[in-house]
Amino acid sequence: MAHHDHSAAGHHHHHAANEKKVARAAVLTGLFMVVELVGGLISGSLALIADAGHMLTDFGAMILAWSAFRLARRPADWKRTYGFDRFSVLAAFVNGLMLFLVAIWICWEAWGRLSDPAPVMGKVMMWVALAGLAVNIAVFVILTRGGGENLNIRAAVLHVIGDLLGSVAALIASIVIIYTGWTPIDPILSVFVALIILRAAWAVVRDSAHILLEGAPVGFDRDAVTHQLQDEVPGVSKVGHFHAWSITQERSMATLELTVDPATDAQDVKTRVKTWLSEQHGITHVTIELCR
Template identity: 60%
Template structure:
């Protein structure tokens, strides 16, 4: 006879707060994006156009992230026994990949501008860039004020951070143009922002990809878990088929088979194993099979 223990607590209390933050950031980003596009076209600034293009994808990414939270609120069903939580991880992965595309476009356009310099209206560029900086600071604050560990929120915050850096670069470029008339500063600073974006994008893609590939939770040490269970739970003689993964960053899972001494209390062993996994390793959802 085999005993199974399941804990299907969804842990969605964080969703409304994160969802609201994403929604506010989307409204701020989408509204200002139109002004930045107009400013970039009129002034001729690549830095502004690059930032506007980034804000366009940010708006789409934020809306995708918002949709992910909406879907995550739906209950699990027979076809999706874990619910829709992982859609937020998929959204984070897509958002990270779009950052690579944006950075590549900025670099390509910068090379063209260096070959054939374009006259930039520094005054208009400066005004739009300062306004963009204020909007991005507001959006970034909304997304980071609660220090959310949600990967989807982090991906959205990185998008906005890239915009914020783009606004700073545009301000610096506009000031250089106003003071010196040196136009190459515009594409040069655009490339610098693109490289910073790439570094952040790689972190999001790597982590979300790890979750999608059923990788173990961050810091999980299989040998340490096995040693703790054998040493600290009376009656345990062996651990087999130990697997740990994450539905989302906040929902780590573990399954394992526990071999026990003959005649020991299986219910006690099961309860102590689950308690140890939760308290010491943060694995609150455990499926434990006793043999």
């Protein structure tokens, strides 16, 4: 039992470290998002505003990761037996839908500016874009330091990589404007950033909607798993009414009906099935109804 306590404490420590990391990254991102938005409005650069919009997606991803760590520390209360885990999924879904709107607005605005080019202050734009690049690199370093493959952190890191591209796009646009004075490059590259945002938004909406609609865990094939259980676990004669779904990306659940060989001890078989599902598919909450 001592070993278990140690691992739980280690896990908790890891959670706390992750929570701090994400909090730092979120504060940096949130502050700079405002700087970039103001810089975009002052310089008249849509690419900067688009990149600020992308930073909003990063900020959302980090706030979600942070809230997931916070919530993981509180026990499930009796009314909401899944803890508040689902809340983060719902928040991700809403965040994703908002991003669609942001991206569509950027494209709309870009279209207007292409038909009627506005003046852009290239130098202001360049300095803000450079600072944005620096902040993105700093956030990337904060999040990837010390490893720990957490899904939420991984999601945040992917957002930051997308945002690095956004800052690079704004930087390229500013250099083109400084040297050639060709302002349409700004709305053109802002559309490029909007496409990155759309891609991120689509992924977020798709994954969170799948969880909210009680979809099967990612990569889970019910028929294949049913056959594997019947073939690989001793004492199992039949598996029926097998359902699997997720509370959050990390927490998968399953229910099934199990018919065991008369010669075996039903409880033993039940335990074996639970262990197998946990080891092979990471499904830790399994409810089994025994059939004779």
